[in-house]
Amino acid sequence: MNRRTFITSSALLAAAGTALPSNLLARPAASEATPLDNIRNYKPSMQYRPMGQTGVLVSALSFGMMRPPFLPSGEPDEATFQTMVRHAIDNGLNYIDTSHVYSKGKSQGITGRILQNGYREKVWLATKFPWWQMEKAGDFDRILNQQLEELQTDAIDFYLLHAITIDGWNGAITRFNIPHLIEKAKEQGKIKHMGFSLHAPSPIFKKVLQYTPHWEFCQLQMNYLDVEYEAGLVGIKQAYDRGMGVIAMEPLRGGFLASLPPKAKAILETSPQKYHDVAWAFNYLWDMPEISTVLSGMSAMPHVIDNLTYAKHAAVEMMRPEERKILAQMIQHLRTDYNAVPCTGCNYCRLACPEEVAVAQLMIPWNQYKWNGNMEPAKRRIEFVHGGRYGNGVPACTQCNKCLPACPQGINIPGVLQEIKTTMKI
Numbered sequence: 001m002n003r004r005t006f007i008t009s010s011a012l013l014a015a016a017g018t019a020l021p022s023n024l025l026a027r028p029a030a031s032e033a034t035p036l037d038n039i040r041n042y043k044p045s046m047q048y049r050p051m052g053q054t055g056v057l058v059s060a061l062s063f064g065m066m067r068p069p070f071l072p073s074g075e076p077d078e079a080t081f082q083t084m085v086r087h088a089i090d091n092g093l094n095y096i097d098t099s100h101v102y103s104k105g106k107s108q109g110i111t112g113r114i115l116q117n118g119y120r121e122k123v124w125l126a127t128k129f130p131w132w133q134m135e136k137a138g139d140f141d142r143i144l145n146q147q148l149e150e151l152q153t154d155a156i157d158f159y160l161l162h163a164i165t166i167d168g169w170n171g172a173i174t175r176f177n178i179p180h181l182i183e184k185a186k187e188q189g190k191i192k193h194m195g196f197s198l199h200a201p202s203p204i205f206k207k208v209l210q211y212t213p214h215w216e217f218c219q220l221q222m223n224y225l226d227v228e229y230e231a232g233l234v235g236i237k238q239a240y241d242r243g244m245g246v247i248a249m250e251p252l253r254g255g256f257l258a259s260l261p262p263k264a265k266a267i268l269e270t271s272p273q274k275y276h277d278v279a280w281a282f283n284y285l286w287d288m289p290e291i292s293t294v295l296s297g298m299s300a301m302p303h304v305i306d307n308l309t310y311a312k313h314a315a316v317e318m319m320r321p322e323e324r325k326i327l328a329q330m331i332q333h334l335r336t337d338y339n340a341v342p343c344t345g346c347n348y349c350r351l352a353c354p355e356e357v358a359v360a361q362l363m364i365p366w367n368q369y370k371w372n373g374n375m376e377p378a379k380r381r382i383e384f385v386h387g388g389r390y391g392n393g394v395p396a397c398t399q400c401n402k403c404l405p406a407c408p409q410g411i412n413i414p415g416v417l418q419e420i421k422t423t424m425k426i
């Protein structure tokens with residue numbers, strides 16, 4: 001796929017139902033064209049791709065620490081998580097992504113411990129600055145120093161300004177000139193590469209890009225249903241053309257694309273080559289030269305094992321013409337025949353909710369009900385959430401609307417919860 005056909009594919013996918021571009025160029029994966037000594041933690045079973053112009057080659061699959069497995073107590077199951085993360089690293093994965101706020105602020109400490117015993121040196125470590133915690137000038141250094149301590153490292157390889165929103169960009173980020181503070185941290189050697197993640201519409205993305213020439217990478221939501229969402233495919237190309245690395249987050253849209261409804265599966269089954277739903281979603285992203293790595297928030301060992309298997313075959317322009325056509329047909333089906341809530345499971349609403357409503361855990365069975373029409377199992381799962389390890393369920397919602405500004409997907413959360421209540425008689 002050349003530059004022109006990439007953009008063409010964006011338009012075609014947005015128009016869903018039209019066949020994807022048919023040209024399939026034989027382009028070697030980075031691991032075939034690059035001296036292996038340059039690749040941190042190289043293993044023949046993993047593919048590696050350039051992170052923009054940083055000179056770093058990252059594994060095609062990267063590990064998001066956002067969704068650890070949990071103990072019955074509701075605490076992260078650190079022992080299991082360690083086994084999962086180290087297994088991925090042992091198999092060539094070399095990029096680990098955490099943040100200051102994941103797992104209620106415990107994720108960096110967990111990550112730091114998991115990366116002991118020589119694992120830190122095998123990976124590129126990423127964490128993020130929470131702009132919304134910036135209240136006074138000294139907060140940046142205080143938080144960064146805490147991050148270094150929790151991660152048990154002298155420097156963070158990839159440091160992101162976390163989850164830029166409209167309010168954040170028009171508020172604390174520019175008021176405190178946080179991009180400049182990150183540049184200074186780089187000069188001091190506390191971070192190696194600077195970037196950002198974003199949950200804001202395209203005009204804000206363009207402003208962020210133009211704010212400083214020093215951005216080296218960005219992390220954007222991308223999957224085959226979100227080609228026009230936020231920065232979208234056009235934004236990915238803009239970042240790539242500036243020489244930036246691009247990390248694709250939410251490749252499975254919070255897990256929805258990992259378990260497609262029967263009619264959608266049936267469409268994919270018409271492909272001569274058979275893939276799991278997850279592999280279809282990953283292959284769509286790996287197919288693009290613009291994507292440096294696909295970030296997966298793996299929460300169970302089978303996910304790790306399966307995803308590593310898919311990553312063995314990751315390559316630019318890996319999709320066959322007939323696969324592109326079939327995927328486009330399936331996307332058309334999903335867009336027109338269902339009305340799923342576009343929740344990615346990011347849990348920002350949970351942080352904002354005074355009643356601790358576990359919205360993300362409610363949206364999963366709700367969407368499954370929309371996809372398969374099976375109310376009873378969905379209702380059981382929805383009722384099970386209430387008072388459980390994730391928080392409270394539908395009855396706890398007071399319709400206070402405090403979660404609305406927190407949702408990067410712009411979901412009318414109280415409206416959906418009310419709909420669930422009415423439809424399922426909860």
Ligand code: SF4
Nearest residue numbers: 353397398400401403
């Ligand atoms: S509207 Fe409901 S879910 Fe949203 S913050 Fe209020 S109580 Fe929580």
Ligand code: SF4
Nearest residue numbers: 343344346347349407
């Ligand atoms: S409703 Fe919005 S904020 Fe809440 S988990 Fe889903 S996408 Fe995230």
